[in-house]
Amino acid sequence: MFNRDSWQEIFDTISKNKLRTFLSGFTVALGIFIFVILFGFGNGLKNSFKEFFVDDATNIFRLFPGRTNMPHNGFKSGRYIEFDNDDLAAIQKNFAFQIQYITPRITRNYTVKYKNKSNNYGLRAVAPGHQEAEKTILMKGRFINHQDVKNKTKYVVIGRLVEDDLFEGEDALGKYVNIGKRSFKVVGVFQDDGGDNEERFVYTAYTTNQLIEKNTDKVGQIIVAFKPIIGYAGAMEFEEELMAFMKKRHDINPKDESAIYLRNVADDLEQNQQFGSLLQIVVTFVGIGTLIAGIIGISNIMVYVVKERTKELGIRKAIGATPRSVIAMILQESIFITTAAGYIGLFGGIFLLSSLDNTLDDYFIKNPYIDMGTAIFATILLIIFGGIAGYVPARRAARIKPIVALRDE
Amino acid sequence: MIEIKDLHKSYKVGKNALHVLKGINFNIEEGELVAIMGSSGSGKSTLLNIIGMLDVADKGSYTLDGVPIKDLDETKAAKYRNKFLGFIFQSFNLINYKTALENVALPLYYQKVPRKERNEKAMKYLKDVGIDDWATHLPSELSGGQKQRVAIARAMAAESKVLLADEPTGALDSTTSYEVMQLIQEINDSGKTILVVTHENDIANMCKRIVLLKDGVIIEDKKINQVWASDHV
Numbered sequence: 323m324f325n326r327d328s329w330q331e332i333f334d335t336i337s338k339n340k341l342r343t344f345l346s347g348f349t350v351a352l353g354i355f356i357f358v359i360l361f362g363f364g365n366g367l368k369n370s371f372k373e374f375f376v377d378d379a380t381n382i383f384r385l386f387p388g389r390t391n392m393p394h395n396g397f398k399s400g401r402y403i404e405f406d407n408d409d410l411a412a413i414q415k416n417f418a419f420q421i422q423y424i425t426p427r428i429t430r431n432y433t434v435k436y437k438n439k440s441n442n443y444g445l446r447a448v449a450p451g452h453q454e455a456e457k458t459i460l461m462k463g464r465f466i467n468h469q470d471v472k473n474k475t476k477y478v479v480i481g482r483l484v485e486d487d488l489f490e491g492e493d494a495l496g497k498y499v500n501i502g503k504r505s506f507k508v509v510g511v512f513q514d515d516g517g518d519n520e521e522r523f524v525y526t527a528y529t530t531n532q533l534i535e536k537n538t539d540k541v542g543q544i545i546v547a548f549k550p551i552i553g554y555a556g557a558m559e560f561e562e563e564l565m566a567f568m569k570k571r572h573d574i575n576p577k578d579e580s581a582i583y584l585r586n587v588a589d590d591l592e593q594n595q596q597f598g599s600l601l602q603i604v605v606t607f608v609g610i611g612t613l614i615a616g617i618i619g620i621s622n623i624m625v626y627v628v629k630e631r632t633k634e635l636g637i638r639k640a641i642g643a644t645p646r647s648v649i650a651m652i653l654q655e656s657i658f659i660t661t662a663a664g665y666i667g668l669f670g671g672i673f674l675l676s677s678l679d680n681t682l683d684d685y686f687i688k689n690p691y692i693d694m695g696t697a698i699f700a701t702i703l704l705i706i707f708g709g710i711a712g713y714v715p716a717r718r719a720a721r722i723k724p725i726v727a728l729r730d731e
Numbered sequence: 732m733i734e735i736k737d738l739h740k741s742y743k744v745g746k747n748a749l750h751v752l753k754g755i756n757f758n759i760e761e762g763e764l765v766a767i768m769g770s771s772g773s774g775k776s777t778l779l780n781i782i783g784m785l786d787v788a789d790k791g792s793y794t795l796d797g798v799p800i801k802d803l804d805e806t807k808a809a810k811y812r813n814k815f816l817g818f819i820f821q822s823f824n825l826i827n828y829k830t831a832l833e834n835v836a837l838p839l840y841y842q843k844v845p846r847k848e849r850n851e852k853a854m855k856y857l858k859d860v861g862i863d864d865w866a867t868h869l870p871s872e873l874s875g876g877q878k879q880r881v882a883i884a885r886a887m888a889a890e891s892k893v894l895l896a897d898e899p900t901g902a903l904d905s906t907t908s909y910e911v912m913q914l915i916q917e918i919n920d921s922g923k924t925i926l927v928v929t930h931e932n933d934i935a936n937m938c939k940r941i942v943l944l945k946d947g948v949i950i951e952d953k954k955i956n957q958v959w960a961s962d963h964v
Binding site for chain 2: 327330331334335338339633634636637638639640641642643644645646647720721723724725728
């Protein structure tokens, strides 16, 4: 069945029936091509979604102070916990191996004023690491740096919308704004993919804010970023160790769950990913639909092909072709064509996807791709169904008596 | 070569059975050239189809070259056809995308003859029927007479025992018909057994024996003095 001679016969038939070969090949190639493109676009949509809704770094823990609900070490229950500069230094020192950066975040509300315009904005007093944690993008100027923290400078970095609101087209860089009763110099303007609210903040050094607030050393919440290299398991371990360390420092019962909250961004991700998986379902549905259309297409072509060849098959049978050899011939031919065409469509689609890359960003399709496994699976599926689609009419044709096939119309 | 005893065949047409062959008995010896005649509906094509194993009889026995032909499944029929029989059709039935040479070589492909040997043999038979110059042409580039010659070469290429010709000249003008009959006579002279189904008297008279069918029975079976087709060309 698979000897050289029968292959020669197949190639002969294929090359001498170019239209037929082209039609069946084109259907399969197009089916796979569209599948790859649609699936890739779906993945691109997912990428855009991830970028919109998952704008923060994913390797961070947020520590919030709370209130104890268990007595411990002579302290009674109901005590308020506060973090201070010593906590920052202690965490930094103890977990130097795991930590990428650490930053406090003190959040206040202030009226910010420039000339005769003013508005209420959130003030975040932070360390330089905060830029990475929030993925803040600087449009101009710079972010709060270590010098600012050290020198308690009266510098601020304002959001894009703050500049829009207060400066009305004027360049804010280098200008002075009034926050509360004090004057601050604008050293940077930022944007943020997290949405409009994120762009209505004002950043300053946390030490500056502490100085304003009667030289306190309290820091509000603490954001700790771990090195991504420690992996998921390492992060979980670090989370536990960090909690134990902080509880010990603040004389909290190890079983007390309400004194310190630790929010792991990896857990937040899960919620967003539910919407992401909805998109995935849509993408899969579209993909399956395309494949079914392709299968129907190739089935129709195969029915047509076998019908067109009825007479030829009758002749072949009259001069000695067995039903088996007739079926084998049609199957071999259809599988060969679908395989070759399938891979043309596959690589055509992948090539187009990779050349598109990020050119469709404006249509929310970012970096479209398809993983090789899915693509090859789809191709093989189409080849199998192409084979089945060829087999059914081929078997019927092989059963037709030659006399019927040869009867003149 | 062929022995047929009490052959019956009927077709179902709606609820009625159409009794086409009502007990056919006849034998054909090796080297005979037999014309089967009859008007349309007389059952001559049905008889040829049964002899050609393209159709199965309801009743009766059929022996071909000493082999009883019965209980045929499609695979077995295909093998017997390939081994024993060569077909020549009124409408030639060449495969239209294959050249003359490839058409002639096709039965040999199903006999699993290697490609090179197959093509050599096919070329020899094309030469025998006098159109080896047209070997690389497609059927669409050939005249009716040439197509029938290719078909005859194909029937011979299988080196079968019997050639079955169903109205071989039906689609040809009389000059070409005589040329084809001349070729058939020559092949017969070299010893091949040939059956020709025809309704034309002049074609039938070029055979050695005429079997006349009417309403599913043989009404006449006579040996005749062969008219030489070459006399008419």
